[in-house]
Amino acid sequence: MTAKIISGTEVAKQIREELKVEIAELKEKHNIIPGLVTILVGEDPASQSYVAAKNKTAHAIGIHSEQITLDADTPEDELLELVRKYNSDDSCNGILVQLPLPKHINEGLILNEINPDKDVDGFHPVNIGRMVLGEKCFLPCTPHGVLELLARSGVETSGAEVVIIGRSNIVGKPMANLMMQKRESGNATVTVCHTRTKDMAAHCRRADIIIAAVGVPKMVTADMVKDGVAIMDVGVNRIGKTESGKAILAGDVDFDAVKEKASVITPVPGGVGPMTITMLMKNTLQSAKMAAGLI
Numbered sequence: 001m002t003a004k005i006i007s008g009t010e011v012a013k014q015i016r017e018e019l020k021v022e023i024a025e026l027k028e029k030h031n032i033i034p035g036l037v038t039i040l041v042g043e044d045p046a047s048q049s050y051v052a053a054k055n056k057t058a059h060a061i062g063i064h065s066e067q068i069t070l071d072a073d074t075p076e077d078e079l080l081e082l083v084r085k086y087n088s089d090d091s092c093n094g095i096l097v098q099l100p101l102p103k104h105i106n107e108g109l110i111l112n113e114i115n116p117d118k119d120v121d122g123f124h125p126v127n128i129g130r131m132v133l134g135e136k137c138f139l140p141c142t143p144h145g146v147l148e149l150l151a152r153s154g155v156e157t158s159g160a161e162v163v164i165i166g167r168s169n170i171v172g173k174p175m176a177n178l179m180m181q182k183r184e185s186g187n188a189t190v191t192v193c194h195t196r197t198k199d200m201a202a203h204c205r206r207a208d209i210i211i212a213a214v215g216v217p218k219m220v221t222a223d224m225v226k227d228g229v230a231i232m233d234v235g236v237n238r239i240g241k242t243e244s245g246k247a248i249l250a251g252d253v254d255f256d257a258v259k260e261k262a263s264v265i266t267p268v269p270g271g272v273g274p275m276t277i278t279m280l281m282k283n284t285l286q287s288a289k290m291a292a293g294l295i
């Protein structure tokens with residue numbers, strides 16, 4: 001079997017067109033422009049590129065977005081103060097603090113300070129709690145993007161054996177939770193593999209859907225998967241540079257070999273990454289509507 005390659009770039013484009021229409025309507029009918037602020041601390045090149053892409057996408061679909069860049073040695077209380085400032089700014093519907101933060105800053109402390117109603121990343125404990133309970137909340141962007149990709153490419157999750165590789169707070173944990181929920185995009189039987197898993201390959205071979213989010217380039221090989229598996233590759237690993245200095249990217253999955261066995265597979269780049277950014281836009285619009293009492 002040769003896999004259908006799911007273009008996250010294309011699906012993201014389609015969703016952005018839908019959002020653009022909704023945002024234009026919001027302005028026309030209610031004179032509301034959704035506002036987003038992105039905060040980047042330090043100069044990590046990957047983070048710089050992701051935050052720039054978030055701002056560019058926001059502008060392109062009619063979201064007002066502002067990027068704040070702070071020095072790597074910015075004190076923790078200064079960042080806390082900035083978050084508080086945007087918490088009480090009514091023109092701001094979404095606050096995003098790009099992770100990872102420099103080591104001297106306590107990530108949990110910062111995320112906890114963001115007003116849950118502006119937490120468009122879905123990382124605040126209140127939103128995580130709501131998500132686990134199946135209540136209305138902001139869903140974390142990457143897992144949300146994976147759900148959309150599965151749904152829009154017709155992959156059935158109900159009753160499926162899903163193996164998630166990785167247990168991070170931003171992908172593995174929420175992904176596992178969403179997949180097992182009693183709702184249309186969930187209803188799966190979920191296994192979470194991690195560094196202490198004894199026989200990762202044995203788990204993977206049973207999977208109807210594999211979601212790889214470990215950060216190890218090409219870790220999932222063809223001998224680890226069964227024919228017809230659906231693959232969502234969340235890994236964005238920088239494995240080198242071209243002569244012109246551009247980063248060479250690889251996913252967590254050995255794409256060339258695994259695509260010969262899978263039914264569907266996402267590429268890297270152009271798979272889950274663009275969906276993460278688009279789901280942030282969706283959450284920002286949701287936040288603006290909530291603030292206006294429209295939903």
Ligand code: L34
Pocket residue numbers: 046049050053096097098099100121141142236247249268269270271272273274276277
């Ligand atoms: N607060 N921190 C916060 N929210 C997030 O949702 C993120 N994440 C992760 C890292 N830290 C965060 C992102 O934005 C990962 N992530 C992210 C976003 C976009 C892309 C990858 C990761 C993306 O667009 N990737 C492109 C390649 C871009 C490139 O050339 O580097 C792709 O096609 O996969």
